[in-house]
Amino acid sequence: MSTPYQRQARETPAYAWWKLPLAGLLAGVFYLALTVVLVVGAAIYFALTGDTTLEDWLEAAGDLDLAHLDFFALDLLSLVLLIPALLLAVLVVGPRPVGYLSSVAGRLRWGWLARTAAISFTVFIVTIGVSLAIDAGGGDTSAPSGDRGHVIAAIVVVLLLVPFQAAAEEYVFRGYVMQLVGSWTRFAAIPVLVSVAPFVAGHAYELWGLVDVGIFGLTAAILVVRTGGLEAAIAAHTANNVVLFVLDALGVISASDDSGATAVDVLPTVVSSIVLLVWIEWSARRHGIQRTRDPIPEPPPPEPPMWPPPPWAMPQYAPQYAPQYVPHYVPQHAPPHAPRPVPPAPLHPDTPPYPGEIDPDWGR
Template identity: 35%
Template sequence: MEGIMSDDATPDMTDGDGPAQVRAVGVADDAAEPAQPMPVQSTPYHRLATLRPEWARWWRPLTTAFAITAIWLILASLLMVGMVLVLTALGADRSIGQALDDPTSPLDVFVRSALGALLLPAGLLGVRLGGWRPTSLLWSVADRFRTAQMGRMLALAVVAVALATAMQTLLHGGRPALPESGRTIGVVLVLLLVAPLQAAGEELVLRGAVMQGVGTWVRGPAVPILATLPLSLIGAMHSLDTAFTAVFIALASGVLAWRTGGIEASIVLRTAVLLTAGVVGLLGMGAETTIWFGAMLAFLVLVNITGYTRRDSSVETVTVLGGDRGPFFPVMRSADAPVPPPVRV
């Protein structure tokens, strides 16, 4: 009996020659090694919604689109009602142009720009509620808004717009006719304050939500980029020039988002185009399509020459998705957090 027990019993953990101690040491050594980030396949910007299976459900883009549309319609209705109430309280003219196409009217310029700016909160809330994923991935593959790249792109945009404006001035010739000083100052202030928000909102929805949503269905970048064209043509079909410009902006912005790995460059491009076109319309110089096309073409050429489209275009590890979100943690859930269970109401 004693011999049998010596053959079958597990050796003492304190026995230096026992295999159990060898296994225990191996486990301790493994636990002592620092945790390595789990590598994933290089993921381009339009495929970021596929980093987790629950984000890439086939119906997620549909619920996201519904949520964004519903939220934007609610916000737009509140904006229009608020504008009417404010104008009534001030005793001002309550008529707002149906087309909102008077470039010399601060009210028309504000309403048109504000409607686009409302896409920013609508897109963030829609992706969070409809797509149930972090909104920070809408900005870039770095899981954040890259301010350093924004500065580089802004410098290139200033050069591009300056070149396009000089070209338009030479082609137009003559001295531009300025409206009255009050209207001019009002339009310029509205453009400076609201146009960047309008650009950010439109790019976050079109290049962020739409491209990443379609990117859950297809792998290549062509279809997600082309999917934004119909939405870009909304409100731009009253002339061939505006339709052509909207298509060109959509294609250029989509390529920039794909190549740079984020929407910083496309936001800068759209902001520059909106500001320049607003000033051109205010001065009555006409031919806005010429300056839009010139500014975008110059910007794209400069971006490709400097090589910025080859940087930070994909994400290599999932470590960028972790970390504390501070006060916005409930909205921007960490990617490695468990999926919240359904709640009955």
């Protein structure tokens, strides 16, 4: 049977129950080391500028306030560091290749990422725009304001960093967590639901803000299972955050402030989630997106020993340029039924080999 995305770590020859848990611990160590480097760099930056201090940023960490662009950029960079920390940990511990953390194709499918990004931006621009138009009709939306230069700089920072911040969260919550839990169970619903809890816990919002985050996390997890990779989830996460932060930079909304939110404020996320699931599912079917990994080929059976050796394998038949005795040498006049191991065919031209396909010990 073919292997779904969340089961890839389990259904490989090199699987061991301790590898992904150890990779998580090692990723935490790598992330801590990278964070120390970031903090040192931030301290040097604040010492050179003199406007604010490192303590000011640490006290405001996580606010994602675009009024302080340096704080905002550092907050996003602290999340982006999750990508190299996690990938390096999986690369060290396994299961490898690390590309299977991205999709069932063993790589990030850039064409599919671009297609789902176009879909996601369309959905979120329309749904959030309609929501703002309704609020404007009730007099609940403020007019755009702010210094023009600051607004342009904020939009540039958002466009440069938010895609990597969104990808980092997807690699951790929909990538690592889902494959970790998926290695313990065959039921796709369990890793989908389990991945939502830590994602929600990572956001310091009030009740309805957390509900909103939970709905999006559930949608992203379903997209990963249905499309066989993180591309659609990364695209949806990026589109949602970019649209909200650009509106925040323009002074239309406050993207990180959910105080006073009600159940009505969750409706745009519900609508956008339903539309995304239907549209991306349709697009995946239309374009034949690979949703599962092909079964791993069986290792070639060992050659049975030949005793006594056939006449054509005896030393006197070996050519003069060969060594005195070549046990596995098969001359041109060997019988046509002589066993010759055939390596398994690659699964996809761009797909890296599974652990053990090239290793003669089959991953052991």
